[in-house]
Amino acid sequence: MxxxxxxxxxxxxxxxxxxxxxxxxxxxxxxxxxxxxxxxEEQERQQLEEDGPPTVKGWSVSRQKSVVTLFGEGMTRCIPDEMKTRMTQPMGLNKTMSVSELGGNLAGFARWVAETYETYVTNYDEDQTLIDAANEMTKMAGLQRNINSVHCDFDDFKPKERSANVVYASEALFHVKDKQKCFKAIHRMLRPEGQFMMSDFMLDGMGGDAPELDNWKQNEPLKPYLLDVQETRKLMTEAGFEVSIAENITDEYRLNVQRAFADYAKRTADGEKSGHLHDWILKEGELWMGRVKLMDAGHLKVFRVYARVPMQIK
Incomplete structure (x- = not known):
């Protein structure tokens, strides 16, 4: 040579x-x-100064990078591709549909949906910092014509009526206080025979004020308002939905979280450098391991719920 x-x-x-x-x-x-x-090198030095000590309160750049390191491009929660498929495939998504995600954060799931099903997705989220980052990441991926991320308040959710064929949400609504009001807003935004798929933290045979949940609630970035799965079904039915699935996916969800952290540990052991993000990832680990601990004890569950707007009889 x-x-x-x-x-x-x-x-x-x-x-x-x-x-x-x-x-x-x-x-x-x-x-x-x-x-x-x-x-x-310069970015890490500046982030150490600007972001302060590691925390799960708010969404500083370092926290955004730490969760992406753990869970994948644009992901702030543990939703691997096989789980994305299980959430969306039953709804028969295609390019003719208008799709909305609730609480999509950095829009990683929305971009996956847009690329997998060639459809349009509106990503609603409550954090403007994440919305701004999501829009830039979507632009860099060349998907700005397929995805739009917009700011909202799920406690006072006012989407355009009949604007979506499909709505999905993953662990995005457990901190919403008035869930029935939110479910009614989701029902109004769906077109006739529209579909709603949700996975979220719920309870099963335990009240939301149970003392076993107290320490966990105090350590959550946003205050949780948990409902029993049967109460969730009841509120969705009263909002006008037909609820046909309420599947307990706690074991699978917990395993996915543990795999994500095990994978990070292996990559680090193999020489991958995470720099100052390592401390942020450890802090994120405390948050997620607190959730897993409650799942291990049988107190916190994750349910996947499927509902649809009933066919209108003329």
Whole structure:
């Protein structure tokens, strides 16, 4: 190999990857002017100063990066692709449908839906910081024509009526206080024979004020308002839905969370560098292991609920 060939290969190796370009965008750098490694070193130094100590309160850039490191591109919760498929495939999504996600955060799930089913997705979320980041990430993925992330308040949810064929939500509504009001708003936003798929933290045979939940509630970033699964079904029925599935997926969900952290530990042991994000990931681990501990004790459950708007009889 000639010296010229070596230089050519080095040039290719030095070319910024999509991941490094995205990191640079996220932190306000221009990779055309600054070497990638210098960018990464400078961004970590600045984030240590700007984000403060690790916390699960709010969505600083470091926390956003830590959950993406754990759960995958654009994901703030543990929803692997096989779970995304189980949530969406039964609803027969296709390019003719208008789809909405509730609490989609960085819109990783929404982008997966848009690419998998070639459909349009509106991502509703309560955190403006995540909405802004989601819109930028969607633009960088070239999916801005398929996905729109918008700010909302689920305790006073006012989506456009009959704007969606399908609505789905994953662990996004357990902190909503007035769930019946929210379910009614979801029902109004669905078109005739529209479908709603939800997975969320619920109870089974235990009241939401049970003392076993007290410590966990205090450590949650947002105050939980948990309902028994049968009470959830009742409220959805009263909102106008036909509820046909209420499946306990706690064991699968817990295993997925544990796998995500085990995978991170393995990658770290194999030499992957996480820098200052490691402490943030540990803090995130405390949050999730608290949830898993309650699941192990049988107090906290995860249910997948499927409902639809009944056919109108003329």
């Amino acid at each position: 000639s010296r010229g060939d070596e230089g050519s290969e080095a040039g290719v190796a030095d070319k910024p990857t999509l991941k490094s370009r995205f990191k640079a965008w996220w932190d306000g750098y221009d990779l055309e002017k600054v070497k990638p490694q210098l960018v990464l």
